[in-house]
Amino acid sequence: MEEYEQLPLNDIPFDGYLTLNGQLLLDQSRKVYAGTPIDGVEMEVLAGIFRAKRIPFVLIGEDHRYINYVDSTVIRTQAETKGSVPEVGEYHGEKIFQILAFVPESQKKILDSLLDECVITSWNATEIDIIPKGGGKQNGIKKYIEKHGLDRNNIMAFGDGENDIDMLHYAGIGVAMGNASDLVKSNADYVTADIDDDGIEKALKHFGIID
Secondary structure (H helix, E strand, O other): OOOHHHOOOOOOOOOEEEEHHHOEEEEOOOOEEEEOOOOHHHHHHHHHHHHHOOOOEEEEOOOOEEEOOOOHHHHHHHHHOOOOOOOEOOOOOOOOOEEEEOOOHHHHHHHHHHOOOEEEEEEEOOEEEEEEOOOOHHHHHHHHHHHHOOOHHHOEEEEOOHHHHHHHHHOOEEEEOOOOOHHHHHOOOEEOOOHHHOHHHHHHHHOOOOO
């Protein structure tokens, strides 16, 4: 919730929050009620990479995120994606729900070969998400609707990255933003305008959810 609290919609109440690609679920009071952390044995491998400081790694726990070191790729990527650069920190064995790695495609393949209990997804050219198997946005949505007795056919999901594709398939209506890649758009039920062109509002109007 660290970055969420900096958004202009921080004062808008929600029934629940699916954060960290669906790994961490919060209720309307922003208290955690479900989570899927990275497997402990697998985390030992990832912690070794984090401490070696050869790849910029962001570890994300329940209420804090930190990076092992910052280089020009981190600064450039975060600027391009309008994200903030986390503070440098050390791993002390806490539960980690997601890792961001700033790597080129070649290193992504190496990381993928080292991990058995994690899934790697990409959403831009220089940054990847490492999440546990059994996690993911679609599984977070599944846990939420099961808890609240909802039907997945009544769910609408919005996405613009490759890590959104499974979620777009799972939801009753999957909407790709206008700034999404062609791959993401081809996996959506509907393509709306760019995120900076009121794409969410326009999609909600298109489907008659708001006037």
